[in-house]
Amino acid sequence: MPRIGVFVCQCGNNIESTVDTQKVADETKKLPGVVHTESYKFMCSSPGQESFKKAIKENKLDGIVVSACSPHMHEKTFRRAAEAAGLNPFQCEIANIREQCSWVHHDPTKKVGTAKTMDLTRMTIQRLKKNRDLTKITIPVTKRALVIGGGIAGIQAALDIADGGHEVVIVEKEPSIGGNMARLSETFPTMDCSQCILTPKMVEAELHDKISLYTYSEVEKVDGYIGNFSVTIKKKAKFVDESTCTGCGECWEKCPFKADSEFELGLSKRKVIYTPFPQAVPNIPVIDKTRCPKILKDKCGLCAKVCGPQSIDFTQEDQLVTEEFGAIVVATGYDLMPKSKFGEYGYGKITDVISGMQFERLASASGPTGGAIKRPSDGTEPKNIVFIQCAGSRDEKRGVSYCSKICCMYTAKHTMLYRHKVHDGQAYVFYMDIRSGGKRYEEFVRGAIEHDGAMYLRGRVSRVYEKDGKIIVQGADTLSGSQVEIEADMVVLATALVSRDSATTVAQTLGIGYDKDKFYNEYHPKLKPVETVTAGVFLAGTCVGPMDIPESVSQGSAVASKTLALFSSDKMAREPITADVNTQTCNACWDCLNACPYVAIDKTEVKDRKGNVVKMLATVNAGLCQGCGVCVCACRSKAIDLNGYTDEQVYAAIATF
C-alpha cells in the first residue's frame, strides 16, 4: 500500500476564497493509500517547504500530491523539496487548483471550487499511484564546437568559444571567411570601414590556436544529438596544397583565364585560380574547376609551372571528413533578391540599374573602381543617382512580405558616400517609411538629408526605363501627391534580403525548423532567440532574419555563451521525460521511427550468442528524445511508453474522473 501525502495550499486567499481547502484535506484523507493530508497558507514559502519536508519524513511518505498553483510555477520547487526529503522527485505531482480552478470559478459559497478541487486532487492521486521513480539522464559532452558559416556572426561566435578555451571548427563554403560583411564599404552609423574592422577579426580567427578554418567546405551530414554530434564535412578540392602554399600570388598573376568575380558581383573579373578578394583568409587560392582548361581538357597548367613551392595539385579530389562536436552554431547568413526579379525596374537589363551590394563594391576602396563611383556601362561619374528602397521588401505580391530592416540605413549611408565622392551630384531616395530604430540611427538618416543633401521622396517607383541615354525613373511623391520623374544616370535598388538558397537543405540536415520565408525558427522568438528546437544547435545572424552587423555580432556572442554553458561540465543532465521501448513487444514495424520528429529512434539489432541477428528492435536515443510522445500513439503493438506520461498514469487519472 502506498503512503501518499496530500498538501492543499491556500495561497493566502487566492485559493482559499473559493475553495474550502480544509474540507479537501479532510475528504482526501479518506481515499485509499492517503496517509497524510494538510491545508497550509503558503506551501511555497520557506516554512511551508520545511513543514512539507518534515511531513514526508515523519509519515514516511512515498508519494506526494501538492494541490496548489500551476505546475509551470512550482513543480520544480516541490520536486526539489521532495528530493531533499529523500524522495524520488518524480513521485511528487501537482494538482493545478489555482490557475485552473480557484481563479476561474468565482463562486463565493466555495461549492464549485471545492468540488472541482476534490476532482483534480483525486485524479492526481490516482495518477501518482502509477508513477515510477525516474532518474535524470546524464549525457557526456564533447567540448568542441562547429560553426557553419564564416561571416561576422560565425567569426564572433568562434572567437568567443575559442577564447573560452574550446576547440572550434568554422566551415565556410567560399574560399575565404568574411561573408557579406567583407563586401561592404563603410558601415553605418559610425562610417568605419568594413574591411578595417573585419579583417583583424578574420586574421584573429585564422591565427587562434583553438580555431580551425575549413574553407571551401560544406556540411554534408549531421548525426547524433546535443553534446554528441557526428558531422560529415565535404572539403571541396581546391587543387592547391594548403600546407605548402604561401599565398604569394604568382599563380593568379600568371593565370591567363578570367571569369566574372562572384565577390564583386559581376562588376569585375577574377582569374580562374583565385582568391575571392585581396584580404582573403586564408590567403590560399582555389582553382575554379568548371573553367580551368587544365582540369577540363588538360591544357595550360601555367599556374603549376610558376608555383615556387609546387603547391598546385590537379589531381586533388573532394574529401569527406567526419568529426565529433558537442554543439553546432548555424550562421549561414543571407542572400539578396536578384535584380532580375524586378521587371518594371529594367529587369536587370539596364546595366546602370545596380543593387545596393554592387554600390557597396563601387564605393569600397578595395573595389573594382578603387572607391570611385562610376557607371558600370561607361565608367562615367553619375551626377544624378536614384536609390529605390523596398525593392522586393514589403511586397507580398512579387517579393517578400517582411521588411528587410537594414536597407533604410544603408541607403542613407550610400547617399552620404555618394555625396562625399561626387560633390556636385544629387542623390534621390524613394522610400515608403524610414525605419531607423537603433542607437544613433535616426540622427544618421537626418544627417544624410540635412548635411549631405539627399532628396528623400516618400513614394514607390513604378517604373524605370531608358530614354535618350538617360534612365527615367517614374514614381510618386505621396507627400505632395504628385507623380515624379527623374532623369537619372544610375539607379540603385535596395533589393530585399532573403534567406539562402540552401537554407532548407541545411535545415533538413540539422533537423531545425524554418518559417515561410525560409529563415530559421528560434526556439522562442523572445526568450530563446539563439536556440533551436534541436538541443545543441544554435542560431546566429541573418539566417534567422534580417539584422544588421551589431545584432549579428551580439548573436554570435550569445551563442558562444550558450555553447560555453553547455561545455562547462563533462556531463549534462536533463529531464527523464523520454520514450521507452518494451523490447518484448516491439515488432519492428518502424511506425515510431517515421512519426518521430527528432530522429530519436534507432533500429537496433538483437544478436544471439553466435552473433547472428535474431531480430530488430526500435530503441530510443534518450539524448535526442524530447518527450513529445508521438511515437507512443503511433505504436501499434503498444510497445512504447512515455516516462512521466505513461498510459497507466493517464488511464488512472481518467478512471477516477
Add this chain to the structure above:
Amino acid sequence: MSEEAKMESTSSFEPKIMAFVCNWCTYAGADLAGTSRMEYRPNVRIVKLPCTGRIDPLFIIKAFENGADGVLVSGCHPGDCHYTTGNYHARRRWIAFKDLLDFTGIDMNRVHFSWVSASEAIKWVELINNVTDEISAMGPFMDFKALNRGKPESNEEK
C-alpha cells in the same frame, strides 16, 4: 426565456467534460485565463499531456466509459507545435478516428477538437463555455455508463 430561467433549466444537468490538452499551448492558455482572473464554466477537468500527438484515441473512449458527457482535445495551432509536428499527427489521427468513434455510437458533437495557444485565454474561456452549453443541451451520455462497472473509489462526493 429570461436569463435566470435559462440558468435554472441548464443547472439541472451539469455535464462532465474531460479535456486532453498539450502542456505548451493550451495548458498555458488555460493558466493565462486563471492569471487574468477570467471566469468560465466549471465542468471541465484537464488532463495534461506533453503534446496532442501523445493523445491516444483510446483516452477519449476511456473518458466516455468513465462517465464523461463530452471530451475536448486542444493543442497548439498548426505550425506552432512545441515538438514541430506533434499536432499534425494528432490532427491526422483525429480525422481517421472520427469515423471510428461515430461507428461506436458516440455522437460526434460530444467530441471537440480545437487549437488554443498560450496567449488565447479568451478563446479558451469561450471554448469551455460553448462546449459546456452544447453538451448540456445534449443531455447526459448514458450509452457507455453500463460498461463502467466496478469503478474504484470514485465520485462519492458528487
Add this chain to the structure above:
Amino acid sequence: MKIPYYPGCTLNTVAKDFDTSAKESARAVGFEMEDLEQWNCCGASFPLTPDNIMGLSAPAKVLSGAKKAGDTLTTLCSVCYNVLKRTNKVMQDDKTRRKSVNEFMEDDYDGSLKIVHYLEVLRDDIGFAKLKETVTKPLEGIKAGAYYGCMLLRPFDDIGIDNAEAPTIMEDMLKALGATPVEFPDKIECCGAHLAMNNKEVVTRLSGNVIDSAVREGAEIIVTTCPLCQYNLESVQESVGATAAGVPIVYFTQLLGLALGQDIEQLGFDANGGAAKKYLKRKGLL
C-alpha cells in the same frame, strides 16, 4: 486543324482587315479559324466590380455558346480576349458568381473552355520556328515596334499570355517574319482607350507618348493587336512631333499576311491612310 473563333463587333466592321488577314494567314500556316455560328458583343470591358453580374452575362453567353463548338476559343482583339478570358476564369473559379450567371442565362456553363489569343496559337501550337519556314516574303529591313497596350497583358494572373512587364511574344513573331523588332519602353503603356469618346486630350497625350517612344527607339512601323489601340494611335498622328508623324500603325496580322505571301490588296493597308503601303514600297516589299 480547325479552331472556333470569336470575331467580336469591331473585327466584323471597322477592323475587317484585321480579321481577313488573320484568317488568310492561318490557312497559310495550317489552321482554320471558324467563326462561331452565333455570337454577341462581349461587352468591350470586363466588369471591374465583382458584384456586376450583368457585365459577366454577355461574355458568359459567348463562352457557353462557344463551348458547343469545341474546347478552345480563339480571338484576335485584345479587348475581347481580355474580357472572355477573365470571364471564363470567374466561371471556372467562383462558384457563387457562376451560379448567378448561369441562372440568369438559363444555362449551365462551367468555365471549361480554353481561351487563346491568335498569337498563342502561333507560338504554342504552330511554333515560331515553323512559322519562319512558312514565310515566303521575309520582311527584311522592316523596323517594327510591337505595341501591346493593356488588355493583352493585364492582369497577369488572369491573362498570363506573356510577362506583363517585358513581353516578347510579338517581337518573337516579328523575328520569325524576318523583320527587326524595335524595343521601346512605352510598349506596355495605355493608349487612352475608350476615353476617345470624351477626353481627346488624354488620348492625344497617351497615344502620342506611345508613338513618340517607339519612333525615338527607331521603329518605322507600329504593330498592334487591338483595333482601339490602332484607332487611337492613328487618330493622334497629326498631333505628334514631325519625326513621328505619319508612322504607319498596322495589325500584326497584316505584316504576317504580307510575309506569308498574301495579296497586298486584300491586306487592307489602304485603311491606314496609305502610310503603310508607302513605307513597304520604300522598303522594297511592294
Add this chain to the structure above:
Amino acid sequence: MKIKLNKNDIDSALIQQIERMSGETIKRCYQCGNCSGGCPVSYAMDIPPTQVMRYLQLGMVEELMEANSMWVCVGCLQCFSRCPQSVSVANTLEGLRQLVLRKGVDHDRIEDIPLPMLKSAPQQAIVCGFRKFVS
C-alpha cells in the same frame, strides 16, 4: 484643408458598400504611391490614385464623388499590376462610378458625342464608353 475625423465616416455604410462593390479591402493600401507613380492618367486626375485610397481610408467619399478621378481612369490595371498589396485602384474607382451610374445618373449624354467619332471609332470604344459613362 482640415479634415475632421470620426468613426462614423471612417466606418460608414457607404465605405462598406464601396468595398463590397469593388471587392477591394481599402485598409490593405499602405500608401506606397506605386499606383500614382505608374498610372498613365494620374496627371489628369483631381485626386491621384494613391490619394483616392487615402480619402476612402479617411471616409471622405464626398470629395471623391466631386473629383474627376473615376471618370478619367481607363482601367488599364497598371496600378493593380504593380501594387505590392494587390489592391486595384481601378476596381475601387469603378465602384465609385457604379455608385453614380446605378442611380441612373449619366456622366455623358449620348447626344454629346460627336457624330464623326461615332461613325469612325471602333465599336468597342463606343460600347465600352457607354458602359463606363452612361447609366
